[in-house]
Amino acid sequence: MQPFYTRVLAELDIRPPFVGPKELERRRGKPYKARLGANECLFGVSPAALALLAERCHETALYSDPTNKELRDALASLWYRPPADIVVAEGIEGLLHLFVRGCIDIGDVAVTSRGGYPSFDFYVQGCGGRLVHVPYLPSGENDLTGLAEAACRHEAKLVYLANPDNPTGGLLPASDINALIERIPKGCLLLLDEAYADFADADCLLPREASWPNVVRMRTFSKLYGLAGARVGYALADPAIIVAIDRIRQHFAVSKLAQEMALAALSDHTFVADVLARTAAGREHYCTLAEDLGFTTLPSAANFVAFDFGDAARAEAVTEWLEANDVFVRRPTDAPLDRLIRITVGPPETRAYLAEVLLTAPAIKARIPA
Amino acid sequence: MQPFYTRVLAELDIRPPFVGPKELERRRGKPYKARLGANECLFGVSPAALALLAERCHETALYSDPTNKELRDALASLWYRPPADIVVAEGIEGLLHLFVRGCIDIGDVAVTSRGGYPSFDFYVQGCGGRLVHVPYLPSGENDLTGLAEAACRHEAKLVYLANPDNPTGGLLPASDINALIERIPKGCLLLLDEAYADFADADCLLPREASWPNVVRMRTFSKLYGLAGARVGYALADPAIIVAIDRIRQHFAVSKLAQEMALAALSDHTFVADVLARTAAGREHYCTLAEDLGFTTLPSAANFVAFDFGDAARAEAVTEWLEANDVFVRRPTDAPLDRLIRITVGPPETRAYLAEVLLTAPAIKARIPA
Numbered sequence: 185m186q187p188f189y190t191r192v193l194a195e196l197d198i199r200p201p202f203v204g205p206k207e208l209e210r211r212r213g214k215p216y217k218a219r220l221g222a223n224e225c226l227f228g229v230s231p232a233a234l235a236l237l238a239e240r241c242h243e244t245a246l247y248s249d250p251t252n253k254e255l256r257d258a259l260a261s262l263w264y265r266p267p268a269d270i271v272v273a274e275g276i277e278g279l280l281h282l283f284v285r286g287c288i289d290i291g292d293v294a295v296t297s298r299g300g301y302p303s304f305d306f307y308v309q310g311c312g313g314r315l316v317h318v319p320y321l322p323s324g325e326n327d328l329t330g331l332a333e334a335a336c337r338h339e340a341k342l343v344y345l346a347n348p349d350n351p352t353g354g355l356l357p358a359s360d361i362n363a364l365i366e367r368i369p370k371g372c373l374l375l376l377d378e379a380y381a382d383f384a385d386a387d388c389l390l391p392r393e394a395s396w397p398n399v400v401r402m403r404t405f406s407k408l409y410g411l412a413g414a415r416v417g418y419a420l421a422d423p424a425i426i427v428a429i430d431r432i433r434q435h436f437a438v439s440k441l442a443q444e445m446a447l448a449a450l451s452d453h454t455f456v457a458d459v460l461a462r463t464a465a466g467r468e469h470y471c472t473l474a475e476d477l478g479f480t481t482l483p484s485a486a487n488f489v490a491f492d493f494g495d496a497a498r499a500e501a502v503t504e505w506l507e508a509n510d511v512f513v514r515r516p517t518d519a520p521l522d523r524l525i526r527i528t529v530g531p532p533e534t535r536a537y538l539a540e541v542l543l544t545a546p547a548i549k550a551r552i553p554a
Numbered sequence: 555m556q557p558f559y560t561r562v563l564a565e566l567d568i569r570p571p572f573v574g575p576k577e578l579e580r581r582r583g584k585p586y587k588a589r590l591g592a593n594e595c596l597f598g599v600s601p602a603a604l605a606l607l608a609e610r611c612h613e614t615a616l617y618s619d620p621t622n623k624e625l626r627d628a629l630a631s632l633w634y635r636p637p638a639d640i641v642v643a644e645g646i647e648g649l650l651h652l653f654v655r656g657c658i659d660i661g662d663v664a665v666t667s668r669g670g671y672p673s674f675d676f677y678v679q680g681c682g683g684r685l686v687h688v689p690y691l692p693s694g695e696n697d698l699t700g701l702a703e704a705a706c707r708h709e710a711k712l713v714y715l716a717n718p719d720n721p722t723g724g725l726l727p728a729s730d731i732n733a734l735i736e737r738i739p740k741g742c743l744l745l746l747d748e749a750y751a752d753f754a755d756a757d758c759l760l761p762r763e764a765s766w767p768n769v770v771r772m773r774t775f776s777k778l779y780g781l782a783g784a785r786v787g788y789a790l791a792d793p794a795i796i797v798a799i800d801r802i803r804q805h806f807a808v809s810k811l812a813q814e815m816a817l818a819a820l821s822d823h824t825f826v827a828d829v830l831a832r833t834a835a836g837r838e839h840y841c842t843l844a845e846d847l848g849f850t851t852l853p854s855a856a857n858f859v860a861f862d863f864g865d866a867a868r869a870e871a872v873t874e875w876l877e878a879n880d881v882f883v884r885r886p887t888d889a890p891l892d893r894l895i896r897i898t899v900g901p902p903e904t905r906a907y908l909a910e911v912l913l914t915a916p917a918i919k920a921r922i923p924a
Contacts, residue, residue, distance in 0.1 A: 185798075186741070186743070186767065186794070186795070186798075187740075187741035188657045188711045188712070188741055188742055188743040188768065189656060189657060189798060190656060190657060190658065190659045190662075191659055193656050193657075193798055193799075193801065193802060196798075196801045196802070197801070198801050199801075200620060200800070200803075200805045202620065202805070204617060204618075204619055204620050204621070205617075206619040206623075207619065207620075207621050207623070210623070222616075222617050224615055224616050224617060225615045226615070227615075228612060228615055229611070229612055229614045229615045233614070234611055234612070234614075237607065237611050237614075238608070238611070241599070241604055241607050242598060242599055242604070243783060244599045244604075244607075244780065244781055244782075244783040244784050244815070245594055245595045245596070245597075245598055245599045245780040245782060245783065246592075246594050246782060246783050247574060247575075247592050247594060247776075247782045247783060248574075248783050249574055249576040249577065250570060250572065250574050250577075251574070251576075253576075274644065274804070274806070274807050274809075275806055277804060277805070277806045277807075278806075278807065281804045285560075285655075286559060286560060286563050287558045287559060287560060287563075288560065289561055292560075310801060310802040341558045342558070370557075371556070371557035371558055372558055373556075373558040398556065398558065406617075410614065410615040411614055411615070412615060412616060412617045412810075413613060413614040413615065413616050413617060413618050413809055413810030413811060414614050414809050414810070414811070415618070415806060415807065415808075424556070425556070428555075428556075428559060428563055428566075429563075430570070431563065431566045431567070431568050431569075431680065432563060432566070432680040433570075434647060434648060434651045435570045435571075435572070435647070436644070436645055436647045436648075436785060437644050437647075437648065437807060438785075439644075439783055439784050439785045439809050440782075440784070441783060441784070441811075442809055445614070
């Protein structure tokens with residue numbers, strides 16, 4: 185190993201957290217018919233964002249605004265908070281990278297749910313951090329008591345929680361999140377990943393204007409707004425945290441048109457309402473579909489649904505059947521979530537194809553109610 | 555300071571390396587008439603890239619390919635090297651961030667020229683590294699002997715060099731770069747920033763297929779290809795370095811359309827030839843313009859020209875005059891470069907406006923030859 189590497193990198197042997205659908209297609213030698221494994225917006229891109237793109241495309245020759253000011257100003261209005269509370273980055277991936285780097289020295293502990301969002305683990309390992317994994321409850325919920333206890337016991341620097349959860353889609357009420365915030369040590373930062381919160385009932389979420397000295401709320405334009413490929417997300421936090429993190433931020437990470445598309449999408453209320461309605465209808469359909477198959481789904485507040493196939497072996501068999509029939513999904517592999525398959529809500533025709541494939545799955549057929 | 559920050563961040567007090575033109579326009583309360591300070595491609599965006607953008611814009615709803623495979627394959631053909639030698643990131647900013655993070659532990663030394671590209675310094679400081687600055691030679695050239703000696707003396711982990719240089723535009727021949735590579739310690743990585751090499755005579759550059767165990771060559775689509783706002787750059791290095799750095803890479807940093815636009819631009823030979831010809835004509839014009847004003851320019855192998863105004867006071871006065879007349883430029887502030895103003899090559903109408911403003915500058919008028 186070359187002596188110019190950092191101590192962490194010299195000993196690091198990890199792989200990227202995801203194999204993306206494009207790479208999977210290369211490996212299998214053919215495209216998917218249904219791309220239901222990445223929780224993208226399958227109802228398209230905000231038309232306002234597309235119009236902006238067409239209008240401004242020639243400006244791609246110019247550097248983006250590294251302060252992201254216009255987007256931050258618009259977000260500030262939306263959140264009833266000053267722009268100083270907001271940092272923009274290249275998606276929640278970029279935010280996780282940034283905040284983990286800002287907090288994790290070699291040996292520092294980061295607490296997260298076992299089988300939760302793998303990128304967090306990847307970035308913690310990349311900083312030489314030590315991961316403490318708390319198993320999900322048998323119900324499939326995050327164990328908030330367990331997370332808080334682990335944070336205290338290990339004097340953790342970071343706790344990661346997704347709400348709505350990924351991969352289950354479950355939403356914990358604001359009171360539970362508040363209780364978690366109360367319980368974690370004051371010297372520990374909570375990274376609250378709200379990537380899917382746009383699909384949840386706003387009354388169940390933390391208030392928009394609420395702020396804590398040790399909580400970072402992360403949001404994205406990748407889901408509701410149809411801009412996953414553009415790479416834009418943002419975080420809300422105490423302004424002192426934003427000032428600090430700005431010192432290690434990659435200021436030119438978000439492309440010019442991505443910033444402007446995000447800004448346009450933010451006001452595209454027609455598109456947003458449409459995606460919300462179509463997503464809700466799709467979730468209903470998935471719930472009925474699971475029942476028709478003799479199984480259940482977990483309650484979802486996201487743009488995907490976790491189908492519960494009862495045990496890991498069947499979930500694995502169904503996943504393989506879906507793969508063989510050109511349906512891309514994700515299956516958690518850690519207990520107790522390994523009985524689940526996470527399936528993105530697609531448009532009716534994609535759901536119809538999914539239903540057709542599931543109805544013929546050998547691992548399911550026997551269970552289909554007469 | 556919150557206890558959850560890393561040791562480095564807890565004590566860090568630095569500012570972003572650049573105030574971008576958009577932010578400067580906000581501060582001055584009016585737009586620039588000539589944006590000649592960021593070395594963007596002022597001849598537009600590759601039409602092939604724009605056609606791609608129009609065709610694929612709906613795919614912005616989908617995540618990008620985190621392996622950047624198609625772009626890396628195309629670059630591999632261009633460079634006569636395997637794709638395993640290439641990593642793609644969000645511009646050279648992203649690459650600097652990545653490689654500095656991979657090499658600099660707290661207290662490690664990084665060597666660079668005083669008054670060189672400030673982002674390198676920013677990222678080194680962000681990792682707790684110690685910067686050793688080597689002054690430019692009085693001629694305005696990088697002091698390669700000084701850089702190599704500093705690297706040896708301080709057991710540096712990194713040396714940064716831009717060739718063609720920024721902010722002078724000067725090109726050092728491949729033999730000089732080879733000699734530098736020979737001289738730096740084997741345990742030190744050379745980050746060779748070739749952002750402007752597309753504008754240089756290829757015969758003067760290191761051979762495309764050449765590789766060393768401790769050299770990273772960085773390239774960008776921001777200059778020749780007109781994609782500064784899209785954020786795409788790439789680095790060529792020994793495959794062992796690429797494998798290592800991949801473990802701390804933000805795999806989703808480059809947007810989907812940016813990857814695809816870069817791929818399209820790479821084959822847009824008509825656009826490339828046109829930009830090269832227009833840039834060369836503009837450099838000639840700037841050389842003549844400086845002579846007409848009674849001054850000189852430094853030889854440039856880039857898309858900008860360093861005007862030499864003889865001393866720092868005059869360079870500063872001229873910069874202020876340009877600013878007052880809505881011309882955005884950059885002036886180095888460290889000796890011996892503080893007598894220079896770095897001006898991007900723009901199209902003829904922008905150059906005509908620049909000439910008009912310079913001809914009336916009080917600090918210049920007295921020197922204009924009869």
